Amino acid sequence: GNSVTQMEGPVTLSEEAFLTINCTYTATGYPSLFWYVQYPGEGLQLLLKATKADDKGSNKGFEATYRKETTSFHLEKGSVQVSDSAVYFCALRLPYGGSQGNLIFGKGTKLSVKP
Amino acid sequence: DGGITQSPKYLFRKEGQNVTLSCEQNLNHDAMYWYRQDPGQGLRLIYYSQIVNDFQKGDIAEGYSVSREKKESFPLTVTSAQKNPTAFYLCASSTGDHRNTIYFGEGSWLTVV
Numbered sequence: 001g002n003s004v005t006q007m008e009g010p011v012t013l014s015e016e017a018f019l020t021i022n023c024t025y026t027a028t029g030y031p032s033l034f035w036y037v038q039y040p041g042e043g044l045q046l047l048l049k050a051t052k053a054d055d056k057g058s059n060k061g062f063e064a065t066y067r068k069e070t071t072s073f074h075l076e077k078g079s080v081q082v083s084d085s086a087v088y089f090c091a092l093r094l095p096y097g098g099s100q101g102n103l104i105f106g107k108g109t110k111l112s113v114k115p
Numbered sequence: 116d117g118g119i120t121q122s123p124k125y126l127f128r129k130e131g132q133n134v135t136l137s138c139e140q141n142l143n144h145d146a147m148y149w150y151r152q153d154p155g156q157g158l159r160l161i162y163y164s165q166i167v168n169d170f171q172k173g174d175i176a177e178g179y180s181v182s183r184e185k186k187e188s189f190p191l192t193v194t195s196a197q198k199n200p201t202a203f204y205l206c207a208s209s210t211g212d213h214r215n216t217i218y219f220g221e222g223s224w225l226t227v228v
Contacts, residue, residue: 032214043121043205043219044158051214089157095213102148102173103207103217107157 002027006090006106013080013113021075021109023064023090031092033057033066033073034103038087047075047088080113087111118142119220121206127228128193128200136191136223138206147189148207148217151175158205164189165211193225201227 007022025031032051036044048057053068062077073090090106119140128134140147146165150158160173164183178197183189189208193200203224209217 034216036219041222043119043221044207045219046216049216093213093217102160102163103158105157 002031002092002094002104004090004092004104004106006088006109009087009108009110011109011111013111015082015113015115016079017113019075019077019080019084019111021088021090021111023073023075023106025071025073025090025092027071027092027094027104029095030068031094033064034091034093035062035064035073035075036089036091038089038108040086044089080111082113082115085111085113119206119208119218121204121220121223123223124221125224125226127226129228131195133192133194134225136193136204136206136225138189138191138220139187140189140206140208140218140220141187142208142218143186144208144210144218145186146209146211146217147183148209149173149179149181149189149191150205150207152203152205152222161191161204200225 003026034049035047037047038044048059050057050066056065064075087108087110089108091103122137148163149161152158159175162181164170180192205222206220207217
């Protein structure tokens, strides 16, 4: 079936460290891929997205590239800040099927950045 | 401002009661969704609606009901049949194209007391 797997957390980094959160997916067809961020007690905000192979999504210093050959969409940031502390969700959205374009989520990765 | 408004932010339910969570959007989106979030389990789809007066069950619809009488509104009722309703509930909306972003509200916390 269709699914998203992302690295287990929590991840703890020092400020200015390099961040990678791995995300791989299984899907039939050609999904769109998303990274959402959730701050404590809040809803989800779109961080970035990519809608076709080799696209790179970027926002606020975060980047992720849609790799069809490895079915991956890893999130990276060169220098994290304390304000980046949040839970990050990788998700895919299918162009067809019974769920009609619904998002399929990974379980989330909690990131804590220490000053 | 455009967006998705959920209310109430916090809600307490007694055993055996039905409660309704409100979701309103002014983004002119056709599709609306309800998700449930439990710690460590990510988000799971409860119900979704692609058009007014039509909705479909998601992965965990048992114990929940919805209506879609207006394009802007998609309320969720948590019935007494839902055995473990304590969770964070998120409403979302989108246009139908899978390349477009699904936008989320701020969420509602439901606690059974």
